[in-house]
Amino acid sequence: MTVGEENVSVTTPAQRAAAARTLSPGTALSLLLLAVMVLCPFFISGFQVFQLNLMLIYAIAIMGLNLLTGFNGQFSLGHGAFYAIGAYTAAILMDQFGVSYYWTLPAAGVICFVSGFLFGLPALRLEGVYLALATFALAVATPQMLKLSIFEHWTGGVQGIVILKPDAPFGLPLSQDQWLYFFTLAIGLLLYWAARNIVASRSGRALMAIRDNPLAARSMGINVALYKSLAFGVSAFFTGIAGSLGAIVIQFVAPDSFTFVLSVALLVGLVVGGVGWLPGALAGGAFIVFVPNIAEEISKGLSGAMYGVMLILLIYLMPTGAGGLIRTVSDRLRRR
Amino acid sequence: MRNGRSIDFALACAGGRRARIPHQRQVGFQKARSGDSGCRPAGVRGDAGVNAFAQAQDRQPLLSVRDIAVHFGGIKALDGVSFGLERGQILGLIGPNGAGKTTLFNCLSRLYTPTSGDILFAGATLLDRPAHRVAESGIGRTFQNLATFSRLSVRDNIRIGAHSASNSDIASDALRLPWVRRNEAEIDGVVDELIDYLELARVADMPASGLPFGTLKRVELARALASKPTLLLLDEPAGGLNHDEITELGERIRKIRDDRNVTILLVEHHMNLVMAISDIVVVLNFGRKISEGSPATVQADPEVIRAYLGDGK
Amino acid sequence: METFVQQVLAGIATGGIYACMALAVVMIYQAIHHLNFAQGEMAMFSTFIAWQLLQWGIPYWLAFGLTVMISLAGGFILERTVFKPIENAPVLSHIVVFIALFAIFNSLAGFIWDFTIKPFPSPFGSAALFGEGLIGAHQAGMIVITLVVLLLLFAFFRYTRIGLAMRAAAANPESARLVGIRVGTMTGLGWGMASAIGSVAGILIAPMVFLEPNMMLSILLYGFAGAVLGGLTSPGGAVFGGFTVGVVENLAGTYIPVVGAELKLPIALFLIVAVLVFRPTGLFGHRVIQRV
Amino acid sequence: MSASLSVRGLEASYGAFKVLHGLDFEIAEGSVTTLLGANGAGKTTTLRALCGMIRRSGTIEFDGRSIARMKTEDIVRLGIAHVPEGRGTFTSLTVEENLQLGAMTRRGGDNIAQDIDRIYSFFPRLKERAAQQAGTLSGGEQQMLAIGRALMLRPRLMLLDEPSFGLAPLIVRELFAILADIRANMGVSMLLVEQNATMALELADQAYLIETGSIALSGSAAEIRDNDSVRNSYLGY
Amino acid sequence: AAAQDPGVTDTTVKIGNIQPYSGPASAYSQIAKTSVAYVNMINETGGVCGRQVEFISYDDGYSPPKTVEQARKLVESDEVFLIFNSLGTPTNSAIHKYMNAKQVPQLFVATGASKWGDPDNFPWTMGWQPNYVAEARIYARYILDTKPDGKIGVLYQNDDYGKDYLNGLKDALGDKADEMIVSEQPYEVADPTVDSQVINIKAAGADVFVNITTPKFAAQAIKKAAEIGWQPLHILNSVSNSVGSVLKPAGFENAKEIISANYGKDPQDPQWADDEGMKKWHAFMDKYYPDGDKTSSFTVYGYGVTQTLEKVLKASCDDFTRAGVMKSAANMQDMTTDTALPGITMNTSEGDFYPIEQMQLMKFNGERWELFGDVIDGSAATN
Numbered sequence A: 001m002t003v004g005e006e007n008v009s010v011t012t013p014a015q016r017a018a019a020a021r022t023l024s025p026g027t028a029l030s031l032l033l034l035a036v037m038v039l040c041p042f043f044i045s046g047f048q049v050f051q052l053n054l055m056l057i058y059a060i061a062i063m064g065l066n067l068l069t070g071f072n073g074q075f076s077l078g079h080g081a082f083y084a085i086g087a088y089t090a091a092i093l094m095d096q097f098g099v100s101y102y103w104t105l106p107a108a109g110v111i112c113f114v115s116g117f118l119f120g121l122p123a124l125r126l127e128g129v130y131l132a133l134a135t136f137a138l139a140v141a142t143p144q145m146l147k148l149s150i151f152e153h154w155t156g157g158v159q160g161i162v163i164l165k166p167d168a169p170f171g172l173p174l175s176q177d178q179w180l181y182f183f184t185l186a187i188g189l190l191l192y193w194a195a196r197n198i199v200a201s202r203s204g205r206a207l208m209a210i211r212d213n214p215l216a217a218r219s220m221g222i223n224v225a226l227y228k229s230l231a232f233g234v235s236a237f238f239t240g241i242a243g244s245l246g247a248i249v250i251q252f253v254a255p256d257s258f259t260f261v262l263s264v265a266l267l268v269g270l271v272v273g274g275v276g277w278l279p280g281a282l283a284g285g286a287f288i289v290f291v292p293n294i295a296e297e298i299s300k301g302l303s304g305a306m307y308g309v310m311l312i313l314l315i316y317l318m319p320t321g322a323g324g325l326i327r328t329v330s331d332r333l334r335r336r
Numbered sequence B: 001m002r003n004g005r006s007i008d009f010a011l012a013c014a015g016g017r018r019a020r021i022p023h024q025r026q027v028g029f030q031k032a033r034s035g036d037s038g039c040r041p042a043g044v045r046g047d048a049g050v051n052a053f054a055q056a057q058d059r060q061p062l063l064s065v066r067d068i069a070v071h072f073g074g075i076k077a078l079d080g081v082s083f084g085l086e087r088g089q090i091l092g093l094i095g096p097n098g099a100g101k102t103t104l105f106n107c108l109s110r111l112y113t114p115t116s117g118d119i120l121f122a123g124a125t126l127l128d129r130p131a132h133r134v135a136e137s138g139i140g141r142t143f144q145n146l147a148t149f150s151r152l153s154v155r156d157n158i159r160i161g162a163h164s165a166s167n168s169d170i171a172s173d174a175l176r177l178p179w180v181r182r183n184e185a186e187i188d189g190v191v192d193e194l195i196d197y198l199e200l201a202r203v204a205d206m207p208a209s210g211l212p213f214g215t216l217k218r219v220e221l222a223r224a225l226a227s228k229p230t231l232l233l234l235d236e237p238a239g240g241l242n243h244d245e246i247t248e249l250g251e252r253i254r255k256i257r258d259d260r261n262v263t264i265l266l267v268e269h270h271m272n273l274v275m276a277i278s279d280i281v282v283v284l285n286f287g288r289k290i291s292e293g294s295p296a297t298v299q300a301d302p303e304v305i306r307a308y309l310g311d312g313k
Numbered sequence C: 001m002e003t004f005v006q007q008v009l010a011g012i013a014t015g016g017i018y019a020c021m022a023l024a025v026v027m028i029y030q031a032i033h034h035l036n037f038a039q040g041e042m043a044m045f046s047t048f049i050a051w052q053l054l055q056w057g058i059p060y061w062l063a064f065g066l067t068v069m070i071s072l073a074g075g076f077i078l079e080r081t082v083f084k085p086i087e088n089a090p091v092l093s094h095i096v097v098f099i100a101l102f103a104i105f106n107s108l109a110g111f112i113w114d115f116t117i118k119p120f121p122s123p124f125g126s127a128a129l130f131g132e133g134l135i136g137a138h139q140a141g142m143i144v145i146t147l148v149v150l151l152l153l154f155a156f157f158r159y160t161r162i163g164l165a166m167r168a169a170a171a172n173p174e175s176a177r178l179v180g181i182r183v184g185t186m187t188g189l190g191w192g193m194a195s196a197i198g199s200v201a202g203i204l205i206a207p208m209v210f211l212e213p214n215m216m217l218s219i220l221l222y223g224f225a226g227a228v229l230g231g232l233t234s235p236g237g238a239v240f241g242g243f244t245v246g247v248v249e250n251l252a253g254t255y256i257p258v259v260g261a262e263l264k265l266p267i268a269l270f271l272i273v274a275v276l277v278f279r280p281t282g283l284f285g286h287r288v289i290q291r292v
Numbered sequence D: 001m002s003a004s005l006s007v008r009g010l011e012a013s014y015g016a017f018k019v020l021h022g023l024d025f026e027i028a029e030g031s032v033t034t035l036l037g038a039n040g041a042g043k044t045t046t047l048r049a050l051c052g053m054i055r056r057s058g059t060i061e062f063d064g065r066s067i068a069r070m071k072t073e074d075i076v077r078l079g080i081a082h083v084p085e086g087r088g089t090f091t092s093l094t095v096e097e098n099l100q101l102g103a104m105t106r107r108g109g110d111n112i113a114q115d116i117d118r119i120y121s122f123f124p125r126l127k128e129r130a131a132q133q134a135g136t137l138s139g140g141e142q143q144m145l146a147i148g149r150a151l152m153l154r155p156r157l158m159l160l161d162e163p164s165f166g167l168a169p170l171i172v173r174e175l176f177a178i179l180a181d182i183r184a185n186m187g188v189s190m191l192l193v194e195q196n197a198t199m200a201l202e203l204a205d206q207a208y209l210i211e212t213g214s215i216a217l218s219g220s221a222a223e224i225r226d227n228d229s230v231r232n233s234y235l236g237y
Numbered sequence E: 001a002a003a004q005d006p007g008v009t010d011t012t013v014k015i016g017n018i019q020p021y022s023g024p025a026s027a028y029s030q031i032a033k034t035s036v037a038y039v040n041m042i043n044e045t046g047g048v049c050g051r052q053v054e055f056i057s058y059d060d061g062y063s064p065p066k067t068v069e070q071a072r073k074l075v076e077s078d079e080v081f082l083i084f085n086s087l088g089t090p091t092n093s094a095i096h097k098y099m100n101a102k103q104v105p106q107l108f109v110a111t112g113a114s115k116w117g118d119p120d121n122f123p124w125t126m127g128w129q130p131n132y133v134a135e136a137r138i139y140a141r142y143i144l145d146t147k148p149d150g151k152i153g154v155l156y157q158n159d160d161y162g163k164d165y166l167n168g169l170k171d172a173l174g175d176k177a178d179e180m181i182v183s184e185q186p187y188e189v190a191d192p193t194v195d196s197q198v199i200n201i202k203a204a205g206a207d208v209f210v211n212i213t214t215p216k217f218a219a220q221a222i223k224k225a226a227e228i229g230w231q232p233l234h235i236l237n238s239v240s241n242s243v244g245s246v247l248k249p250a251g252f253e254n255a256k257e258i259i260s261a262n263y264g265k266d267p268q269d270p271q272w273a274d275d276e277g278m279k280k281w282h283a284f285m286d287k288y289y290p291d292g293d294k295t296s297s298f299t300v301y302g303y304g305v306t307q308t309l310e311k312v313l314k315a316s317c318d319d320f321t322r323a324g325v326m327k328s329a330a331n332m333q334d335m336t337t338d339t340a341l342p343g344i345t346m347n348t349s350e351g352d353f354y355p356i357e358q359m360q361l362m363k364f365n366g367e368r369w370e371l372f373g374d375v376i377d378g379s380a381a382t383n
């Protein structure tokens, strides 16, 4: 037993106890949040429900990005592409093949997983900035691909595809907005559960090991190439499902809906929510949906600038996102 | 089907891991191995591994390095080194800075590919294995300059060590299927045992970053042991330890060799440690082997004294 | 064949644009080991400053010099003020702030100078030099200046101690402090120089594409592409990369059937990524070996 | 004689977790002081605190001038060189560039070339690797580089964190000879953290034993060497 | 008062509007700013039908999902009377169904796509400006008259707007299209320059250059064509025929002889110096939008379209409901605006939701446009 650990040991039990203490408020808080999210659609206007729905959808997409960037340390500026693939899968299946909306989600997920995995293969060789460029290129290329006249028959080319919004099933007394909101919420919770399982599992540890030290990870028997591609695939899976939900809720897809701006927004949402902290996705989604509106409220002519300023202030306030803030706050409380 | 197989695996591995009685250890050990070979997805595991264990019992030595050379451009980091290592031995690998010791380790864990020469482990060549399939064949290692997963807890670091000794796929993990839960429990068993064994309980749930150097060295050791290695590569485990701690470490290494029947390859610059616990010592200089033998003979070798020990003794 | 030659010449002309910007990218990369997504907008903003100075009747080269100076100082101050509070924040947070700056500069420029395109004078005139005006006097002049900047940059990093200090500060801030390097100042300086080079690029580009707040939107991407293709650690590589991108893009657009015309840019980018897969640090970037 | 470095009530912590609980010690002009202690005791933290690499409190005076509030780079500019734990190699730069960086704050490029040659004469292996990417050096070679880089500053005070770490026995001996020589001929004072207590105490004038972030024992190197507990746990005889 | 539609009281009426104030398309936001200014003018002069107009304009950054959000905000939480002059084809497409399902007028959308005039399926949606197809027909006919065996090269923006023109041109040329069109070169809004495309068109041996581009690229193309010494019959779409914001930057000498068509007056054009309508416009700009850009065609457009709204609203005073407004919108007879060219009138009916269909050809003489020929009806151009 060495001195160093005596040092440590002094703090550990305290921290453990603290952890135990903060855990219960933590779960309590999340349960409260959940309750609010389940109830509020009944007290707000359909349009606001729609906005919350968008927030959830972006949150799902961010969650996917988080698995890749936060937990595997791969950096993507191109997730809008997977979102787009998901959206178009849903739209085409519904528009051309009359598939019902809920079946489009798994389809979108699978297609995006495959495309993500395949994109992950070349991305294997790239790191940091170089990967950033590759993914950014993907984001920029997406709308042009969608416009491509040779696919026009399916994609509707520049005109895009208009689809119908589903009604609540089994005569539930819910408006379309409310129904879709709960539908999204359910899917979101399911995916959140899955994401947490992954992070806590052997695969998840492999992803994080690669993030922290690829060489050591390899020597521990982790197939770095495989897991990195898997990370891309799974991440795309989440984001793709978000995309298809997006298409269903917006009732319309067009190339201009998926410019690089979307990819950038997702990245911003990720950082604002907290890299490597899954619940942060909600905060990120909220940021994507609401902050531009606030910026616009402040000044139309300078809405862009206002957005930028708010973003910077937010980063000053919480340099490591909402997740980081919460962590530090709970640490403070602990020390009391 | 997939799950079915994995359940057998869990059992098989369990069988292996529970084996603690000396004379059964060997047997149980192989069961564990063949067990997890059985539960690996088809294709991931080549025949090399299987042969390895078939041949392991009878054929010696466990490891034989055959005339390997590693060149980086003009630099000859290793230049035709050969030696053998028998089961249960502790081999001390010493030599001046830049002699090629770590490079040799990197070849054994396949992070580097030798320019020429061959490495036989349990009778089968290692060179046809990618780095990420070395651990499963029974070689574990620690690193000269710490290579822990700094943001993860000590416990998770060790869990990751068990990666190669267990099995899962991301889909089942996402759904937390029953057999995945069983695997996790399996791993946690191994990890807890190691945490006690290496007295890491107090730091188990702290992030690795910021722990004292010596502690982290022990974490790396635990991580390496979690993969149930037959051969353990230790690169300067005594770095940053004081005299006391080094003696303690020496005993610990011996103990590991004895009650886990691990064969050990040790790189160290602390002569008292090396000479105290090694069965044989190999000395490298400028990528060549300049001496080999019992600690006593090596220490007396004038060549070694000139190149490495110095005569201030 | 004639088309081919023409497209190559045109590619070199536009490639010049990308090369300019690629240099700025390399500069910032050496200073912060990352890409600055606001860089294009900063260059655009500098160009508007130059335009404003010219509107006020200041002679061209004086305005040019002033703008470069203002950009240098501006970049330095920007880094020292905006990024000081988040020095220790993770890199992703910095990237998000880049994005914020992007939005700010873009919207400010539109607010101050509105969105209608503005002609920007060229010091070299637009007389046709050769290739039937494919490479006019301006393009030629731009290429020459690009090469001059390239030489300066190369010398700066290769032969000056401050260049070495800057690289050290970016590579390992803590150790840099331990040898007495003022890391903050270095980063600031890097930003300053990058934005100065950016302003030069902007001023040279504007006459070809017309000045407006979104002028740099896509050019920055091409700049990245060029720099990355050439290798972010090599100014020469970046310039080469810039020209290559210009030419490849044109040839793709002209000769690849069916999709070529519609996918000029994606194809060019695809080729670059393909190259990266085989040379992960670009054509001339030097590979940093990791070992344990 | 004027205390070259004097430390009073030095405290430092990592986030919530306090590591140094008020250290007092002195380093006389041109003398060598060594810090002994188990791993995790706080030796590295002490050195990091001295040159402002972590937030610290207490009074730190260098040549009677307080450096407790100074930034690292300014402290270094006063002539305090640090051989950090983990070596702090500029892995992407060449060996030679690493050495040049050591002299970064010396005004005038005057005799930097000579100094580099001097380092090479201390550690010939570095000369062989001069143009190589420093990150590819072996552990021990990087340790030599770290020491060389610190010497390039022509420091007045050296903070050495386990300089013999990962060095071969022969080199260790040479290293201590070099340190002794520098101290003798250039009057460089040193604060030496070293696990090889035997050699450390041979070189040192003063010695302190740190336990859990506070000084448990102090005295002249000789006295400490004769202390039983130190004998058992650090010297082993 | 009787049951009123949302957004209307006896003293006020709420008008919604969606435009890209941020993002790459933000240049267009000048239109909305002009509309806002115009509405201020209306209100100062007594409003419409005794009602003050409240004009709520939102930013969608030219992103369809955002458009949907903003449209729903306007309709459901601001409860506007109608949405006026929302900009962009993809963006309007995104809310097309919604607006008609909600039966809220989507009036005078700011896009020339042909699909906005479909009263049978979308009775609540109406365009305003001549649609791209119609304009393309006018050019096609001009080409067939003047250069029946010309070789045509087309430079077009690779989106709905560009493709509408291209298709309009093609079906107006009929079976001659294939032989006449020797080169079709698309460009992306993201492209830094269109040099490469222009060169390809020239290389293809075209002697007629149909230039379907937005202002920036139009100016680039005009400049480039001159630089490489290419003098085809140059036809420039009305989107980019602003003297101030296109031809001047491109260089008057380079723009000589260019043919285009227009329905509105160009503020830079001296011939309207003492034109009644333009005087009003100048007065308006000076008083209500002083920092507006007088050289830009957007401010003229904004004035014209908002004036149309004013007239339509005023025509609905006795039935001031959404339906009522649609009715009078679908019942314009030779309506004109201050900024419309002489002889250009707006006519609509239950079956015809295309307010402006006439244009007049014009040629740039080096400093201003010279109108020639008579006012052409685009819808009738081919038959």
Ligand SMILES: Nc1ncnc2c1ncn2[C@@H]1O[C@H](COP(=O)(O)OP(=O)(O)OP(=O)(O)O)[C@@H](O)[C@H]1O
Residues within 6 Å of the ligand: B072, B075, B076, B077, B095, B096, B097, B098, B099, B100, B101, B102, B103, B104, B144, C289, C291, D129, D136, D137, D138, D139, D140, D141, D166
């Ligand atoms: N990737 C590489 N590229 C170039 N040279 C290398 C590389 N890896 C190692 N070397 C060189 O090979 C030699 C052997 O390195 P190695 O790390 O094996 O030495 P070592 O015996 O472990 O020394 P130490 O005892 O200091 O750890 C060193 O001189 C080093 O410079």
Ligand SMILES: Nc1ncnc2c1ncn2[C@@H]1O[C@H](COP(=O)(O)OP(=O)(O)OP(=O)(O)O)[C@@H](O)[C@H]1O
Residues within 6 Å of the ligand: A004, A005, A007, A008, B209, B210, B211, B212, B213, B214, B240, B241, D014, D017, D019, D037, D038, D039, D040, D041, D042, D043, D044, D045, D046, D085
């Ligand atoms: N970055 C850090 N974050 C949190 N705690 C830290 C950090 N670095 C060190 N510590 C803690 O501070 C205490 C002292 O660490 P320090 O590195 O000074 O030990 P040391 O005396 O240098 O021993 P050694 O060098 O052998 O590890 C240890 O308990 C360690 O856990």
Ligand SMILES: [Mg+2]
Residues within 6 Å of the ligand: B101, B102, B103, B144, B235, D138, D139, D140
């Ligand atoms: Mg080594």
Ligand SMILES: [Mg+2]
Residues within 6 Å of the ligand: B213, D043, D044, D045, D085, D161
């Ligand atoms: Mg230490």
